Amino acid sequence: MPLASYALGMMDASVYAPEVFARGLPSTPQSSAVGIVPAGSIADAAAPLLALQGIGLSFGGVVALADIELSVNPGEIRAIIGPNGAGKSSLINVISGVYRPDRGHVLLDGVRYGQVPTQRLAHLGVARTFQNLALFKGLSVLDNVASGLAYKVRSNFAGQVLGIGRSRGEQRDSLSRAGQILEFLDLTAVRDRLAGTLPYGLQKRVELARALVAEPRLLLLDEPMAGMTASEKSEMASFVRAARDRFATTVVLIEHDVGVVMGLSDRIAVLDYGRKIADATPDEVRNDQRVIDAYLGVASDNEDGAGI
Amino acid sequence: MAAITSDLTSAPVLPKWIAPVLLLAFAYGVVPLIGSSYLFEAILLPFLALGLAGVGLNILTGYAGQVSLGSAAFMAAGAFAAYNFNLRVEGLPLIGSIVLAGIVAAAIGIVFGLPSLRLKGFYLAVSTLAAQFFVQWALTKFSWFSNNSASGVIDAPRLSIGGLALDGAVGRYLFALTIVSILTFLAYRLVSSQTGRNFIAIRDNETAARIIGIPVLKTKLLAFAISSFIIGVAGVIWAFAYLRTVEPDGFDLDRSFQILFIIIIGGLASIRGAFFGAALIVVFPLGLSRLGGFLLGDVFDSGVLDMSQRIVLGALIILFLILEPDGLVALWDRIRRRLLFAWQST
Ligand SMILES: Nc1ncnc2c1ncn2[C@@H]1O[C@H](COP(=O)(O)OP(=O)(O)OP(=O)(O)O)[C@@H](O)[C@H]1O
Ligand SMILES: [Mg+2]
Numbered sequence: 001m002p003l004a005s006y007a008l009g010m011m012d013a014s015v016y017a018p019e020v021f022a023r024g025l026p027s028t029p030q031s032s033a034v035g036i037v038p039a040g041s042i043a044d045a046a047a048p049l050l051a052l053q054g055i056g057l058s059f060g061g062v063v064a065l066a067d068i069e070l071s072v073n074p075g076e077i078r079a080i081i082g083p084n085g086a087g088k089s090s091l092i093n094v095i096s097g098v099y100r101p102d103r104g105h106v107l108l109d110g111v112r113y114g115q116v117p118t119q120r121l122a123h124l125g126v127a128r129t130f131q132n133l134a135l136f137k138g139l140s141v142l143d144n145v146a147s148g149l150a151y152k153v154r155s156n157f158a159g160q161v162l163g164i165g166r167s168r169g170e171q172r173d174s175l176s177r178a179g180q181i182l183e184f185l186d187l188t189a190v191r192d193r194l195a196g197t198l199p200y201g202l203q204k205r206v207e208l209a210r211a212l213v214a215e216p217r218l219l220l221l222d223e224p225m226a227g228m229t230a231s232e233k234s235e236m237a238s239f240v241r242a243a244r245d246r247f248a249t250t251v252v253l254i255e256h257d258v259g260v261v262m263g264l265s266d267r268i269a270v271l272d273y274g275r276k277i278a279d280a281t282p283d284e285v286r287n288d289q290r291v292i293d294a295y296l297g298v299a300s301d302n303e304d305g306a307g308i
Numbered sequence: 309m310a311a312i313t314s315d316l317t318s319a320p321v322l323p324k325w326i327a328p329v330l331l332l333a334f335a336y337g338v339v340p341l342i343g344s345s346y347l348f349e350a351i352l353l354p355f356l357a358l359g360l361a362g363v364g365l366n367i368l369t370g371y372a373g374q375v376s377l378g379s380a381a382f383m384a385a386g387a388f389a390a391y392n393f394n395l396r397v398e399g400l401p402l403i404g405s406i407v408l409a410g411i412v413a414a415a416i417g418i419v420f421g422l423p424s425l426r427l428k429g430f431y432l433a434v435s436t437l438a439a440q441f442f443v444q445w446a447l448t449k450f451s452w453f454s455n456n457s458a459s460g461v462i463d464a465p466r467l468s469i470g471g472l473a474l475d476g477a478v479g480r481y482l483f484a485l486t487i488v489s490i491l492t493f494l495a496y497r498l499v500s501s502q503t504g505r506n507f508i509a510i511r512d513n514e515t516a517a518r519i520i521g522i523p524v525l526k527t528k529l530l531a532f533a534i535s536s537f538i539i540g541v542a543g544v545i546w547a548f549a550y551l552r553t554v555e556p557d558g559f560d561l562d563r564s565f566q567i568l569f570i571i572i573i574g575g576l577a578s579i580r581g582a583f584f585g586a587a588l589i590v591v592f593p594l595g596l597s598r599l600g601g602f603l604l605g606d607v608f609d610s611g612v613l614d615m616s617q618r619i620v621l622g623a624l625i626i627l628f629l630i631l632e633p634d635g636l637v638a639l640w641d642r643i644r645r646r647l648l649f650a651w652q653s654t
Contacts, residue, residue, distance in 0.1 A: 096519060122521030134516035136509045138577065146502075147509050151521020153502050157530060160501035161494050171502065210520065 049074045049109060049250050050095065050218055056103035057090055057274075064090040065101070066274045072218070077244055077251040079261045082271035083295055088254045089131050091271070092220050095252070096121055096128050108218070122151035127216035129207045131223045131254075137196030141187060141206050144195045145178040148213040181213045184246070185239055201232045205239070212243055219249045225257060233257060237264050262286065270295060335485055340478045348477035353550040355583075355590045356484040357542050362570040362582025363495050364538030369568070370577035371499055372531035373511025374424050375432055378439030379539050379567040381420075384559035385443055386413040386540025387547035388453050391554045394465050395455060402468060406487070406544050413540025414533040416443070421532030425525050440561055447556040454554070461555045464548040480549040487545060491538055496579050498534065507531055508577070539567075569621070573628050575635025584636040592624075593617050 048071035055068040064087045072078045080088050093099040095106060097116030106113045108124055121127075127148070136144050153174075155167035182188050185205055190198060195206055204224055211219055221240065225233040237260050244251055255261045261268060262282040270278040270285060272294040278285055285291055343352070365379050390409035393400060400408075420439035424432050447453050454462050467474040467483050474483045498504050506527045509517040518524045547554045566589060574585025596617055600608035632639055 098515065098519075118518050119521070119523070121519055128519060130516065134513045136505075136512040136516070138508045138512050139505060143505050147505055147517075147522070148520050150502065150506055150509070155502070157498060157501065157503040157534070160503055161497045163497070167501070174502070214520070 047110065048072055048107070050252070051107040052091075052095070052104065053107065054104035055091070055094055055101045055106070057087075057094060057099060057101045063274045065094065068104070068271075068274075068276055070269055070276070070279070072250060072252055074217075074250055075244070075248060076266040077240070077253060077264055079253045079255060079265035079268040080271060081255065081258065081261055081268060081295065085273075086271040087274040088271055089222055090274075092128065092222050092252070092254065095220060096126065122214055122216075125214075125217035126220065127211035127214050127218075128220035129204075129211050129222060129224055131226065133200075133203050133207065135195040135203055135207055135210070137194065139195060140192050141195050141198070141209075142175065142178055142182065142191040144206055145181055145209045145213050146174045148210040149174040149177065151214070178209075178213055181209045184242075185209050185212075201228050204228070205236065208236075208239065208243070212247065212249070215247045216249055219243070219251045221251060221253045221255075223254050223256065225255055225260060233260055240264060332489060336482070340482065343478070343481070345477040348481045349550075350594065351590055352481055353477075353484055354546070355586050356481075356488045357546040357550050358567065358570060358589060359583040359586035360488045360491060360545065361539050361542035361567045362574060362586050363492055363579055364535045364542060365567050366571045366577065366579065366582050367495060367499065367507070367538065368531050368535035370571055370575075370581075371504060371511065372507035372528065372535075374421070374528060374531060375429060376436040376439075376535075377433050377561070377564050377568065378420060378436040378443075380559040380561065380563035381439040381443035382413045382417055382536040382539040383543025383546060383563065384447060384556055385416050385536075386410060386543035387554050387559070388447055388556075389413065389540070390544040390548065391462065391464065392453065392455075401470075402465070406541060409544055410537040410541045413543070414537040417532040417536025417539075418529050421529050421536075424528050424532065437561075440564055444556050444560065461553050464552045464554055467548060484545045484549045487541060491541060492579060495538065499577075499579065503527070503530065569625055571635075572625060573635055575637030578635065578637045581635050581637040584640065588636065589621075592621070596620065 050070075050072040052068050052070040055065050055070075056063075057065040068087075068091065070091075080091060082088055090099060094101050095116065097113075097118035100115040106116050108116065108126065116124075116126075136147065139147065153170055155165055155170055159165040159167040160171070179188070179191070182191050185208065187202070187205060187209060190202060195203060198206065204226075208221070208224060211221075224240065225236045228236060240251060240253065241264060243249055253261070253265060255264075265282060267280065268278075268282055268285045269276055270288075270291050277294060278288045278291045280288065339347075339352070361379060361383060364382075365376065368374050368376055386409045389412040390405045393405035393408050394402065397405070416439070420436060420442075423435040427435055451457070467480055469483065469486075474480055499507070506517070506522045509520075509522055510524055510527055514524060543559065546558070551558065570585035570589050571582055572585070573588055574583065575581025593613070597608070597613050600613060600616065604612075628635065
């Protein structure tokens with residue numbers, strides 16, 4: 001199923017209707033055959049949008065990920081937490097095809113991949129942000145966000161140079177959609193600034209905008225709030241929640257700040273030394289002894305995000 | 309849901325097209341009337357050819373971030389291709405030869421751009437040297453390219469567009485000016501299009517560009533093709549309008565570096581910058597030789613001139629890299645803002 005076009009159709013029909021999310025996304029027939037039962041309690045009715053099966057990845061002698069199973073249901077905010085070096089970013093890199101796992105498979109919407117095709121990621125309806133800023137510094141904020149729609153451009157350079165064919169419509173369309181996302185994330189005031197000149201917190205938000213403009217079905221956020229002040233963090237958290245509600249996007253979120261994570265996510269997976277040591281609702285994770293030992297034991301220090 | 313755009317800025321700004329249009333009006337309407345043949349032959353013609361080559365390289369290096377040391381090879385490819393199309397294809401108008409020459413240069417650019425799919429930065433720069441050496445070797449080795457002329461030096465064909473002969477200094481100037489203006493305008497349109505944004509995205513963060521679905525390999529090769537097309541046409545202007553001879557020697561590694569210096573001094577990722585840089589590179593040796601001759605008299609012969617040129621130019625590039633990495637364009641914009649500000653506050 002062409003996910004991207006599906007998501008777009010949805011955007012056109014009922015742009016800002018939360019009921020789209022409530023209705024849920026249609027499940028594909030294959031995905032039920034996968035037979036992964038989500039560990040969590042909320043959404044065993046729907047088939048997972050994303051599933052990881054026995055993912056293993058090592059760098060030289062370092063085991064970054066070992067036998068990871070994970071399922072993410074449509075519409076949920078799925079947090080991944082764990083100490084530094086636990087393998088969280090590696091996991092996102094596997095899901096987005098930046099890394100090829102040594103073992104295991106990624107199932108996106110029921111389709112099995114050994115390595116997710118990065119070049120087609122946007123077409124598959126997946127968008128991501130990076131732990132270290134990955135904006136295009138030499139482009140304006142608006143152009144950065146519009147570039148999130150580059151995967152849909154079908155006009156060629158000659159048409160664009162001469163301003164003929166479908167290039168005009170595409171250009172107008174992507175700029176106006178980028179403008180809408182900027183408004184949604186309260187970035188309109190800086191739309192013409194060069195992205196590289198913005199303060200760190202705003203750059204993080206522009207990166208979220210660039211990922212969101214494609215209205216992805218699956219949004220992967222690698223520490224979107226790292227290095228932010230408390231008020232910036234809560235602002236960002238509300239943006240993530242609003243994005244989920246508005247675009248019916250499923251979110252995988254890596255975040256160190258346990259307070260933010262507990263409040264924001266539906267289910268939490270906890271990684272430690274590349275292994276998944278817990279996977280449950282926030283309340284259950286909070287009281288899990290292994291999690292407390294590995295990670296939350298120092299919860300009071302962790303409020304600001306350990307070792308960022 | 310229409311996004312409200314406010315284009316109102318605090319100071320009244322002239323529309324962007326005013327300056328280029330005035331400049332063109334001056335270049336077409338006034339310069340041909342008042343210019344001496346020295347101005348055309350020694351300054352404006354090389355300035356136009358090198359400026360256009362700078363525009364071409366800037367698309368590849370400044371915008372798309374792919375360093376190249378092969379510019380002179382693409383100029384040579386363009387010049388020789390145009391010469392041979394003109395010689396061997398009967399009834400082909402000059403403009404046709406030039407467009408075909410650009411396409412030949414673009415094809416060679418794609419071939420030598422292939423390493424960019426694997427190599428970056430310094431390693432890529434070294435691999436583009438292959439283009440430089442290969443093209444020069446091929447043009448010297450196979451005398452077919454120079455129509456079996458004994459010296460390897462051949463006269464360029466006479467210039468004419470639509471039956472209008474453009475042989476004199478002014479004619480060749482207008483010929484070059486027209487081609488350069490058209491290609492520069494198209495280049496400007498390109499860099500502000502989605503494709504131009506893709507170039508910058510790949511330059512600034514290749515992984516992120518790939519993730520959001522920009523076809524990275526295709527876009528890189530496109531940058532090589534377009535850049536080489538423009539540089540190839542610049543080579544035609546260099547040989548046909550400026551030198552009026554076609555020879556491989558003028559397109560050596562020195563020329564490649566000269567074009568690289570033009571965009572560094574003028575300003576990377578700026579169309580205007582290429583012309584700023586070209587102006588400096590062309591005018592500077594002339595000024596230096598006048599100054600040297602004035603101060604030192606006969607001691608300042610061509611050997612000394614050549615050496616002092618290299619030294620001063622080298623120093624200039626280092627100065628620019630340290631003090632003004634964004635080039636003459638940034639300097640110019642800053643001065644203009646100051647002046648505007650001073651003028652407004654009076
Ligand atoms: N490209 C790589 N090359 C070599 N080792 C890597 C690479 N990427 C990750 N690693 C190693 O894999 C392990 C997991 O790293 P990862 O970045 O996934 O951790 P993380 O949980 O995201 O940590 P942090 O909270 O610091 O971001 C670490 O030991 C890291 O050094
Ligand atoms: Mg990480």
